[in-house]
Amino acid sequence: GTKTAITVAYGDGIGPEIMTATLxxxxxxxxxxxxxxxxxxxxxxxxxxxxxxxxxxxDSLRSTKVFLKAPITTPQGGGFKSLNVTIRKGLGLxxxxxxxxxxxxxxxxxxxxxxxxxxxxxxxxLYAGIEHRQTDEVYQCLKLISRPGTExxxxxxxxxxxxxxxxxxxxxxxxxxxxxxxGLFHKVFEEVAADYPDIENEHWIxxxxxxxxxxxxxxxxxxVLPNLYGDILSDVAAQIAGSVGLAGSANIGEHGAMFExxxxxxxxxxxxxxxxxxxxxxxAVMMLxxxxxxxVAERVHNAWLxxxxxxxxxxxxxxxxxxxxRVGTSAFAxx
Amino acid sequence: GTKTAITVAYGDGIGPEIMTATLxxxxxxxxxxxxxxxxxxxxxxxxxxxxxxxxxxxDSLRSTKVFLKAPITTPQGGGFKSLNVTIRKGLGLxxxxxxxxxxxxxxxxxxxxxxxxxxxxxxxxLYAGIEHRQTDEVYQCLKLISRPGTExxxxxxxxxxxxxxxxxxxxxxxxxxxxxxxGLFHKVFEEVAADYPDIENEHWIxxxxxxxxxxxxxxxxxxVLPNLYGDILSDVAAQIAGSVGLAGSANIGEHGAMFExxxxxxxxxxxxxxxxxxxxxxxAVMMLxxxxxxxVAERVHNAWLxxxxxxxxxxxxxxxxxxxxRVGTSAFAxx
Ligand SMILES: CC(C)[C@H](C(=O)O)[C@@H](O)C(=O)O
Ligand SMILES: CC(C)[C@H](C(=O)O)[C@@H](O)C(=O)O
Numbered sequence: 001g002t003k004t005a006i007t008v009a010y011g012d013g014i015g016p017e018i019m020t021a022t023l024x025x026x027x028x029x030x031x032x033x034x035x036x037x038x039x040x041x042x043x044x045x046x047x048x049x050x051x052x053x054x055x056x057x058x059d060s061l062r063s064t065k066v067f068l069k070a071p072i073t074t075p076q077g078g079g080f081k082s083l084n085v086t087i088r089k090g091l092g093l094x095x096x097x098x099x100x101x102x103x104x105x106x107x108x109x110x111x112x113x114x115x116x117x118x119x120x121x122x123x124x125x126l127y128a129g130i131e132h133r134q135t136d137e138v139y140q141c142l143k144l145i146s147r148p149g150t151e152x153x154x155x156x157x158x159x160x161x162x163x164x165x166x167x168x169x170x171x172x173x174x175x176x177x178x179x180x181x182x183g184l185f186h187k188v189f190e191e192v193a194a195d196y197p198d199i200e201n202e203h204w205i206x207x208x209x210x211x212x213x214x215x216x217x218x219x220x221x222x223x224v225l226p227n228l229y230g231d232i233l234s235d236v237a238a239q240i241a242g243s244v245g246l247a248g249s250a251n252i253g254e255h256g257a258m259f260e261x262x263x264x265x266x267x268x269x270x271x272x273x274x275x276x277x278x279x280x281x282x283x284a285v286m287m288l289x290x291x292x293x294x295x296v297a298e299r300v301h302n303a304w305l306x307x308x309x310x311x312x313x314x315x316x317x318x319x320x321x322x323x324x325x326r327v328g329t330s331a332f333a334x335x
Numbered sequence: 336g337t338k339t340a341i342t343v344a345y346g347d348g349i350g351p352e353i354m355t356a357t358l359x360x361x362x363x364x365x366x367x368x369x370x371x372x373x374x375x376x377x378x379x380x381x382x383x384x385x386x387x388x389x390x391x392x393x394d395s396l397r398s399t400k401v402f403l404k405a406p407i408t409t410p411q412g413g414g415f416k417s418l419n420v421t422i423r424k425g426l427g428l429x430x431x432x433x434x435x436x437x438x439x440x441x442x443x444x445x446x447x448x449x450x451x452x453x454x455x456x457x458x459x460x461l462y463a464g465i466e467h468r469q470t471d472e473v474y475q476c477l478k479l480i481s482r483p484g485t486e487x488x489x490x491x492x493x494x495x496x497x498x499x500x501x502x503x504x505x506x507x508x509x510x511x512x513x514x515x516x517x518g519l520f521h522k523v524f525e526e527v528a529a530d531y532p533d534i535e536n537e538h539w540i541x542x543x544x545x546x547x548x549x550x551x552x553x554x555x556x557x558x559v560l561p562n563l564y565g566d567i568l569s570d571v572a573a574q575i576a577g578s579v580g581l582a583g584s585a586n587i588g589e590h591g592a593m594f595e596x597x598x599x600x601x602x603x604x605x606x607x608x609x610x611x612x613x614x615x616x617x618x619a620v621m622m623l624x625x626x627x628x629x630x631v632a633e634r635v636h637n638a639w640l641x642x643x644x645x646x647x648x649x650x651x652x653x654x655x656x657x658x659x660x661r662v663g664t665s666a667f668a669x670x
Contacts, residue, residue, distance in 0.1 A: 074511065082512055110445040110550075126478060131515040137482040139515040143461060147472040174563070176409065177417055180466040180474040208599075210567045211574035214549040215445075228509070232545045232567065239546035264543075 003034040004291045007060045011070030012041045013265030014275035014329075019070040021277040021333035022284050029299045031288060036060050040083060041072035041265075052083040061091060065256035068287055070280060071265035081129055088122050091258065093251035094149060095156040096120040096230065097286070098262055100217075100237035100247055106309045107242040108319040114217035116237050117166070119157040120230025121185075122251060124149045127227045145181040145226065150188040156252060157224035158196045168200040168221040169193065172209040172229055185226055213237060238262055245275075245316040248282030250290065257290055259283035273328040276314035278304065307335045338369040339626045342395045346405030347376045348600030349610035349664075354405040356612040356668035357619050364634045366623060371395050375418060376407035376600075387418040396426060400591035403622055405615060406600035416464055423457050426593065428586035429484060430491040431455040431565065432621070433597055435552075435572035435582055441644045442577040443654040449552035451572050452501070454492040455565025456520075457586060459484045462562045480516040480561065485523040491587060492559035493531045503535040503556040504528065507544040507564055520561055548572060573597055580610075580651040583617030585625065592625055594618035608663040611649035613639065642670045 008023070010016040026033065038057040045052050052074065061067055067087075074082045088096075097119050104112030130142040157169050171189040173182035186203055193201035204212065206229050213220055214236055225233065238247035244263045251258040261279025269275050281304060288297035311324025312335045318326045327335065343358070345351040361368065373392040380387050387409065396402055402422075409417045423431075432454050439447030465477040492504050506524040508517035521538055528536035539547065541564050548555055549571055560568065573582035579598045586593040596614025604610050616639060623632035646659025647670045653661045662670065 076511075077514070085512065126509075127512060129512070131513060133515055139480050139519050141478040141480075141513050141516040143476040143478060145474050145476075174461075174566075176411075177420065177462060177464070178466060178476050179412070180468060181476040184474050207566045207570040208574075208579065211570035211579055214571045215574045229567075231509075231542045232564075235542040235546035236549045236571070239550045244543065244546055 003032045004066070004293070005034045005036060005064045006066040006068055006287070006291070007064045008035040008037050009040045009067070009069045009072070010037065011265060012073040013071060013267040013270040015041075015070030015072065015265055017271075017273060017329045018261070018275050018277035018280045021329050022068075022280045024333055025281060025300060025303070026284055026288075026296070029296050029303070031293060031296045031300075033291075035068075036064060045075055045080070050079060051086060052080070053086065058090065061256065066287060066291060067091070067256065067258040068284055069258055069260045071261060071263065073265045073267060085127055085129060087258065088251055091253050091256045093122050093253040093256070093258055094152045095252040096122040097160065097250040097252060098234040098238065098247055099282075100234065100241045102241040103246070103305070103308050105322070106311070107246070107313070107317050108322045109240065109242045111217050111240050114237070114241050116213070116217055116220045116241075117160065117222045118230055118234040118237055119153060119160060119222060119224045120234060121149060121153040121225070121227045123227070125227035143178075143181055145184050147184060147188060150185050151192060154189050154192040154224055157222055158192060158199060161199050161222045162196065166199070166221050168202065170209070170220055170223045171201070171203045172206040172223065172225040172233070173203070174206045176205055182226065189224065210236070214240060217241070234262060243276070243316050244279070245314070246278045246282070248279050248284070248286060250283065250286040257287075259287040259290075273330055274315055275329050276316050277329055277333060307332065310335070338367045339401070339628070340369045340371060340399045341401040341403055341622070341626070342399045343370040343372050344375045344402070344404045344407070345372065346600060347408040348406060348602040348605040350376075350405030350407065350600055352606075352608060352664045353596070353610050353612035353615045354403075356664050357403075357615045359668055360616060360635060360638070361619055361623075361631070364631050364638070366628060366631045366635075368626075370403075371399060375422075380410055380415070385414060386421060387415070388421065393425065396591065401622060401626055402426070402591065402593040403615075403619055404593055404595045406596060406598065408600045408602060420462055420464060422593065423586055426588050426591045428457050428588040428591070428593055429487045430587040431457040432495065432585040432587060433569040433573065433582055434617075435569065435576045437576040438581070438640070438643050440657070441646070442581070442648070442652050443657045444575065444577045446552050446575050449572070449576050451548070451552055451555045451576075452495065452557045453565055453569040453572055454488060454495060454557060454559045455569060456484060456488040456560070456562045458562070460562035478513075478516055480519050482519060482523060485520050486527060489524050489527040489559055492557055493527060493534060496534050496557045497531065501534070501556050503537065505544070505555055505558045506536070506538045507541040507558065507560040507568070508538070509541045511540055517561065524559065545571070549575060552576070569597060578611070578651050579614070580649070581613045581617070583614050583619070583621060585618065585621040592622070594622040594625075608665055609650055610664050611651050612664055612668060613649075642667065645670070
């Protein structure tokens with residue numbers, strides 16, 4: 001059959017190891033993909049490109065419209081904008097979908113029955129990156145919420161719920177304090193919800209909503225929320241389900257999509273063949289579904305589940321009495 | 336002995352019930368206090384004061400400098416600023432101290448050994464309340480972080496750690512994205528930390544820090560953080576320790592202090608004699624320590640602990656097999 005061209009970046013830190021493992025698994029499962037490798041991150045910064053990405057990489061992204069991306073490292077300091085944010089905004093990836101579920105009893109968790117999908121707005125909020133030094137003593141950052149941006153992500157959340165047989169969409173905001181910005185998000189949520197009478201909807205103030213999510217995640221199904229709350233609460237949900245190392249994400253736009261792990265590049269673990277490739281692999285599974293290779297996606301997902309169930313675990317999820325064998329990145333991929 | 340004058344507000348929703356219970360317990364324990372009751376919240380709004388507080392109430396607060404406050408309800412809608420925020424800012428209450436600990440095995444929790452004190456910046460961040468309608472489609476809110484505001488709360492956190500025999504202070508920010516605002520908070524944290532060589536310090540990016548807090552709260556001791564993260568994560572910490580209903584807070588300023596529960600006015604539970612008065616009561620215990628009546632504080636705290644240990648529990652913490660008797664507000668106070 002014809003192969004689908006995808007753009008691939010090996011990233012920084014543990015990136016190359018988990019990408020190698022992931023591509024090896026996809027190939028073994030028969031994925032019909034043709035990777036175009038681009039360089040982004042540390043090595044591009046080192047060549048003096050302060051954006052961390054070169055024009056030719058954008059060309060590849062705009063032509064394949066599908067991006068499988070390993071974690072990258074943005075240098076510290078005021079001169080560098082987050083490359084993750086640059087790419088999300090550059091490609092108009094408005095929705096960040098992060099399924100967070102537990103795999104009990106195969107992976108240790110205090111929340112054995114959770115299955116939450118976080119749909120995070122992905123371009124606005126404080127991530128607009130507009131910051132300002134008022135005086136030496138006072139700094140400001142602009143939070144931005146727009147009706148079109150909110151409407152797109154909220155509608156995506158309801159469409160996702162519908163397509164995946166999910167029963168409820170919950171919205172979190174802090175609109176008792178931010179009556180205009182978060183108020184708009186909440187209002188648009190209610191407007192869009194009215195178009196989906198078969199799907200339950202509810203709204204929580206983010207503080208108590210977060211508390212309930214961390215304590216009783218089984219009470220949630222799909223959760224849609226502004227960018228920063230989504231950043232924090234997707235890490236919380238993934239971690240209490242088992243590990244942030246077990247969650248992949250799909251960044252969805254009108255003209256393309258990016259798939260990645262939700263965790264970072266973990267430079268301290270780099271080069272040791274210990275990292276868990278599961279997050280990126282599950283991102284790749286979502287990618288396969290996106291490009292119409294759902295059968296391969298299922299094969300990969302089943303093989304992965306089977307490995308977890310066999311107790312073949314990387315260090316981050318290894319637990320005496322639950323796991324059977326402690327393996328590194330490549331042995332996990334072999335399994 | 337002479338009594339200390341304190342300002343008291345009975346608040347809205349479940350406020351009057353839990354305040355009545357709290358004052359009854361303080362009296363029974365021999366607290367030497369003279370409550371000056373002020374009205375704030377719903378009834379004041381209803382009289383047409385859009386601030387929810389009258390000038391005479393400010394006079395009382397400025398004269399007693401000690402405020403025991405029940406939860407209040409701010410009306411919804413763009414015309415009303417949060418009264419909680421108005422009071423915190425009006426009195427310059429820069430640090431919001433929220434101890435979150437578990438009481439295992441007496442109260443059910445998945446995190447039996449946690450004992451975290453959240454020290455939340457209390458006047459700045461997005462709570463500055465500066466919002467703006469750019470167009471019908473675009474709204475903005477200003478996040479503000481200042482050096483003096485940050486320095487005060489961080490220093491308070493380290494002084495608190497020192498005075499209470501605590502070993503570590505952790506800071507959460509999102510300074511990989513908000514390099515100026517959260518960057519300033521992080522930088523000031525490191526500057527102040529250098530003055531306390533005997534206390535360990537560490538910094539986490541708020542997303543992964545929150546994940547770790549929700550999953551492994553026993554890894555934290557004192558946590559200092561900007562206002563909004565503190566709002567969300569103190570609710571998370573309190574809830575996973577047992578219940579948001581079990582946490583009190585001290586709002587500390589240079590010229591006064593306010594003590595309250597961390598939860599809201601729960602209008603749907605009002606008037607039913609079911610609410611848990613523990614949050615406000617623990618706020619009152621902190622107040623007693625603050626006004627130099629530590630012996631009374633200890634008596635109240637011990638009696639309260641004993642009640643929990645006896646399994647005499649309100650609905651929010653009642654659990655078959657852990658609790659013994661399900662009681663309402665006044666019966667809990669009696670116990
Ligand atoms: C690396 C960082 C910019 C990023 C974010 O904050 O969005 C990460 O935490 C994530 O959640 O994908
Ligand atoms: C009621 C609300 C304004 C308040 C806050 O956000 O600070 C509350 O959630 C709290 O944590 O005390």
